Amino acid sequence: MDAIPLARTRLGEAEHSAVGRVLTSGRLARGPEIAAFEAEFARFQSQSHACSIASGTAGISVVLAALGIGPGDEVLLPALTFVGSVNAILACGATPVLCDVDEESWNIDPNDARRRITSRTRAILVVHLFGLPADLAECARIAAECGLELIEDACEAMGAETSLGLAGSVGTAGVFGFYPNKVVTTGEGGMIVTDDRELHERCQAIANQGRDQRGHFVARGHSLRMTELGAAVGRAQLSSLAPRLRERVEIAERIAASLRELPVRLPCGTSRARSWFTFPIVLPDGSQRSRIVEAMAARGVETAPHFPALHRLGAPYAWLEPEVHTPVAESVGGRLLCLPLWEGMESVHLARVADALREALK
Ligand SMILES: Cc1ncc(COP(=O)(O)O)c(C=O)c1O
Incomplete structure (x- = not known):
């Protein structure tokens, strides 16, 4: 596969x-x-x-x-x-x-x-x-x-x-x-x-x-x-942009429908308001993110833990941490996970992504 x-x-x-x-x-x-x-x-x-x-x-x-x-x-x-x-x-x-x-x-x-x-x-x-x-x-x-x-x-x-x-x-x-x-x-x-x-x-x-x-x-x-x-x-x-943007909207809507029952937060807004290049979700618990990335990879689904807040990227960027904190950026950035979204994705791909995420969340 x-x-x-x-x-x-x-x-x-x-x-x-x-x-x-x-x-x-x-x-x-x-x-x-x-x-x-x-x-x-x-x-x-x-x-x-x-x-x-x-x-x-x-x-x-x-x-x-x-x-x-x-x-x-x-x-x-x-x-x-x-x-x-x-x-x-x-x-x-x-x-x-x-x-x-x-x-x-x-x-x-x-x-x-x-x-x-x-x-x-x-x-x-x-x-x-x-x-x-x-x-x-x-x-x-x-x-x-x-x-x-x-x-x-x-x-x-x-x-x-x-x-x-x-x-x-x-x-x-x-x-x-x-x-x-x-x-x-x-x-x-x-x-x-x-x-x-x-x-x-x-x-x-x-x-x-x-x-x-x-x-x-x-x-x-x-x-x-x-x-x-x-x-x-x-x-x-x-x-060829116009039809490709429309296809991406349709795929995003189908991904959203396939994840509706899962305990994750879906990206906000009507799907048409976005130009979709990935499908970002927020996990309930950031401490599980690496495990979920690995579990989905083991089932052949590539994901990415994008994006942590900039000052949480590691030593070269830690000094950017502001004195007045950015709690929402930290909370969302600690739990974001990007799922596959590309032109030509078929039902079988969408089902595999949803199944892999469902299993990984267990
Ligand atoms: C929000 C944002 N800013 C800037 C860039 C920089 O783009 P590049 O990788 O072409 O330098 C990207 C691209 O990935 C991006 O997603």
């Missing part, structure tokens, strides 16, 4: 021919595929500009640097997120300030964020965790009132809709990640979107060794470009 992976990328004819097209062209970097992917992505997000980038983490870091955020500045972010969110802040020398999350959505609690603002705070990095949009209206209000930048970590939220527009298109800039567990993948990669032309041009320059489009050095830079191969695959993935 085949193991059921946590994530699986569906790569079809369009992706294969995209790669072939690039190889035939002989142009592997800074060519027409990048230009087309950026234009198509910006159009999809209804934003004026899109800047392709080597990863989601690099994208957040480049946006912060382009906004002039660095040593001595504080950036608010939820304590419950993937480590890439905080690594991006650390990479540009700023100080991350962890905020608690909302009990229901597991996204940043705007009231808690407001309490942590100091004279050094420069930005709020909202994360749309597990594809569910955070409370952007309230975060935007706080940012406007306090003169802060609002940056969206939309790495997990490709195609998620909010009342203000698509996730990633509401703040000063939005950043997407294209690792293969995501709904759109380029292998490795990411995208920055914004309506601010100057910010976009600074991001482009920082990602390209500090050079502007004419080759002049205008910023201290880095080498963080996407490849033509990645961009070509990304274009194919983006063009």
